[in-house]
Amino acid sequence: MKAWRIQLWSLLIVVTGIFAGQAVQAHAPACSWDTSQTHISIVGGVLGNLIESPTEGTYVKLLERLSERTPMRYDLEVHSDKRAQRHFTDKHYDAYMVWSNFDPVLSSLQVRISGRPIYAFVQEGQKIPRQISDLEGLTVGLPFVYSFPKELTENPAIHTMRLAETAASNLDALSRGRVDVALVASGDALAFMRENPIKGLVYDEDHPIMTKETALVLQDHEALRCTAVMLQQEIEAMRADGSLARILAP
Secondary structure (H helix, E strand, O other), X not given: OOOOOHHHHHHHXXXXXXHHHHHOHHHOOOOOHHHOOOEEEEEEEOEOOOEOEOOEOHHHXXXXXXXXXXXXXXXXXXXXXXXXXXXXXXXXXXXXXXXXXXXXXXXXXXXXXXXXXXXXXXXXXXOOXXXXXXXXXXXXXXXXXXXXXXXXXXXXXXXXXXXXXXXXXXXXXXXXXXXXXXXXXXXXXXXXXXXXXXXXXXXXXXOOOEEEEEEEEEOOOHHHHHHHHXXXXXXXXXXXXXXXXXXXXX
């Protein structure tokens, strides 16, 4: 199998941006920062190295950069992900991050951030799954903190094991034979394999088994609709100038 190439990650960021622009297009007319709510309260769910605390994590860095580039200011509190989602649905905060397409819909007002391909790793010589149905009859290791679609987690023919949150733990479990397949996000896999190459593990870089899209979601009311439009425009500008990829890269 070919090694993962960082260019594919950049391409997925661009492609995600095409769909992201469409997500807020309906609110675009007449929006500017003058017509936007510029101070927003955000609740974040702890998610590995993406959101670690109100001051640490990849997506926290993204918020900081957006605040530097725009008039947007924010207050961020971080809780367990379930608690964070509950606070958002109870309307205690203006926004929640980070939502994914594997989560229940929390709001129709979304600022799309990125798409991360997720790959199925197996031991060399085994068939590499290319779609969820290929996992039936197998034991599949999943990162502990990540959400996955119900067609995977609620399929009685697929035995899933929630392992530790790191790619290292998942790939180590695969190499030791604890699981038949390990699902690992692209950037995590690249970083781990670069620093701790494990012989005999393979994946198909041309066929991710799924793609996880992430977004900042906001309460869908008039005061925040232009905020979403303006934030999406800035993220697209960052996507175009490469600064978004630099923040999100492993």
